[in-house]
Amino acid sequence: xxxxIQLLQxxxxxxxxxxxxxxxxxxxxxxxSAQQASTSSYVQAYSIIxxxxxxxxxxxxxxxxxxYVKDNGHLFIFVADYNRHLELAKRKGYEIHFDTTESLLxxxxxxxxxxxxxAVAAESLDLGICYLGSIxxxxxxxxxxxxxxxxxxxxxxxxxxxxxSEGSFKERLPQDTVYFENTxxxxxxxxxxxxxxxxxxxxxxxxxxxxxxxxxxxEQVVKKLSKMDQVRKDIKDVLNAQGFLKD
Amino acid sequence: xxxxIQLLQxxxxxxxxxxxxxxxxxxxxxxxSAQQASTSSYVQAYSIIxxxxxxxxxxxxxxxxxxYVKDNGHLFIFVADYNRHLELAKRKGYEIHFDTTESLLxxxxxxxxxxxxxAVAAESLDLGICYLGSIxxxxxxxxxxxxxxxxxxxxxxxxxxxxxSEGSFKERLPQDTVYFENTxxxxxxxxxxxxxxxxxxxxxxxxxxxxxxxxxxxEQVVKKLSKMDQVRKDIKDVLNAQGFLKD
Numbered sequence: 185x186x187x188x189i190q191l192l193q194x195x196x197x198x199x200x201x202x203x204x205x206x207x208x209x210x211x212x213x214x215x216x217s218a219q220q221a222s223t224s225s226y227v228q229a230y231s232i233i234x235x236x237x238x239x240x241x242x243x244x245x246x247x248x249x250x251x252y253v254k255d256n257g258h259l260f261i262f263v264a265d266y267n268r269h270l271e272l273a274k275r276k277g278y279e280i281h282f283d284t285t286e287s288l289l290x291x292x293x294x295x296x297x298x299x300x301x302x303a304v305a306a307e308s309l310d311l312g313i314c315y316l317g318s319i320x321x322x323x324x325x326x327x328x329x330x331x332x333x334x335x336x337x338x339x340x341x342x343x344x345x346x347x348x349s350e351g352s353f354k355e356r357l358p359q360d361t362v363y364f365e366n367t368x369x370x371x372x373x374x375x376x377x378x379x380x381x382x383x384x385x386x387x388x389x390x391x392x393x394x395x396x397x398x399x400x401x402x403e404q405v406v407k408k409l410s411k412m413d414q415v416r417k418d419i420k421d422v423l424n425a426q427g428f429l430k431d
Numbered sequence: 432x433x434x435x436i437q438l439l440q441x442x443x444x445x446x447x448x449x450x451x452x453x454x455x456x457x458x459x460x461x462x463x464s465a466q467q468a469s470t471s472s473y474v475q476a477y478s479i480i481x482x483x484x485x486x487x488x489x490x491x492x493x494x495x496x497x498x499y500v501k502d503n504g505h506l507f508i509f510v511a512d513y514n515r516h517l518e519l520a521k522r523k524g525y526e527i528h529f530d531t532t533e534s535l536l537x538x539x540x541x542x543x544x545x546x547x548x549x550a551v552a553a554e555s556l557d558l559g560i561c562y563l564g565s566i567x568x569x570x571x572x573x574x575x576x577x578x579x580x581x582x583x584x585x586x587x588x589x590x591x592x593x594x595x596s597e598g599s600f601k602e603r604l605p606q607d608t609v610y611f612e613n614t615x616x617x618x619x620x621x622x623x624x625x626x627x628x629x630x631x632x633x634x635x636x637x638x639x640x641x642x643x644x645x646x647x648x649x650e651q652v653v654k655k656l657s658k659m660d661q662v663r664k665d666i667k668d669v670l671n672a673q674g675f676l677k678d
Contacts, residue, residue, distance in 0.1 A: 186555050186556070188555035191435060192467055215609070215610045216440055219609060220603060222550070222562045225564070231609050233612070268625070273656065273657065276649070276650070280653060283660075284659065284660065285667040286663040286666045292543070296543035300544045301439050308433050315471075320533065320536070330613070333615055339540065356466040366480070366481075366483060366484045366577070367577055368579050374515065402519045404473070406519050406525045406527060410520065410528070412529065413530075416533040419533045419536065420531070423532065431667050
């Protein structure tokens with residue numbers, strides 16, 4: 185197993201960072217690594233915003249309600265972005281289209297691939313990272329804070345920094361419940377393996393030092409997803425206002 | 432610069448593979464690396480389908496119209512997936528919701544982060560990779576081929592294999608046109624840098640050995656995006672049929 189694979193397989197989210205900003209050179213290395221990820225048809229339909237302004241970080245922390253959004257080495261926001269294409273098109277006399285679901289998928293995937301490269305690069309430098317889906321708690325406000333124009337949408341954030349803790353490793357689903365060959369299986373084929381996983385997660389929650397809880401994966405995610413109709417209900421409207429998802 | 436960052440920054444897409452399937456152990460290592468990527472709230476809303484059946488590969492190649500979809504070491508399809516959660520919920524007496532735009536974003540981002548980890552792991556083993564957005568040319572057919580149930584959607588594919596060529600390095604946008612701090616800039620602030628990039632890409636296209644073309648990035652992407660209202664127009668309907676994007 186080579187170093188890179190060890191690094192990937194050893195990932196854990198870090199939520200406690202030293203009060204030490206990332207050096208300019210480190211930020212540039214991370215962004216360069218992010219940029220070299222594949223993008224759909226070379227369109228490069230994303231941007232990255234680094235947030236250093238303390239007032240803006242405070243405002244984003246109030247959206248996310250997570251202290252490490254403010255207390256970190258650097259805060260990155262990954263944005264699906266057709267704005268530069270839009271401006272270029274105006275100047276060249278073309279009309280471009282990014283209002284279909286397909287165009288949104290392209291922007292979101294481009295942004296996510298760049299984000300994951302940035303995460304891997306950061307971890308290779310022994311920095312910690314934590315993804316922040318929580319920036320989507322209020323995308324309208326995020327757009328105001330970062331002054332995001334037409335054709336852009338904040339997909340996901342990431343706190344990066346020098347680690348104050350090593351985090352804890354979270355066991356993933358058994359491979360035979362996530363990876364299939366040729367056809368998607370009947371649920372009965374993966375049920376026993378999911379049950380084993382639940383038992384193993386229950387053990388983990390019992391034994392870990394902090395945040396002990398009585399729970400298993402199935403219970404946890406099913407409860408969470410049963411409330412998903414109540415959260416971030418404005419995402420479609422905000423996307424529409426930015427010019428997306430009109431089909 | 433460490434090995435992992437070198438690897439990330441040296442990425443190039445490979446479209447020509449040896450006729451040599453990936454070993455079982457390699458596939459397991461790649462999937463394990465993919466699985467360790469972050470997922471939203473531990474929900475793990477994705478699956479990966481490996482396609483080895485020659486008839487299925489042929490059918491997917493006809494959708495993608497790219498020969499390396501068939502001729503590779505292994506073909507991976509990354510699927511946004513709430514089906515296992517749905518089945519668990521039925522058995523536990525819950526009703527889960529994944530029909531909002533937010534839920535789609537979660538599934539797509541989870542699938543993309545896993546995919547990029549798999550890509551990085553593959554390249555660290557000196558394998559080549561090429562992303563296949565082209566599987567979305569006909570997602571309805573993809574769903575039939577892979578027998579994808581309710582709550583699933585094929586987001587992106589990836590051909591992986593032993594390399595027959597080293598590919599060519601594609602220069603990305605200048606960092607100052609993609610990475611911004613605190614606020615999104617006016618277009619005029621990035622225009623000169625974009626022009627420089629166009630000139631550099633024109634030079635690249637003139638000098639490369641194969642596929643010489645007279646073009647620059649701006650022209651290329653603006654033309655492409657001007658036709659985006661004509662491609663993959665059924666994505667929203669197919670998502671709806673799978674239970675997504677009903678908001």
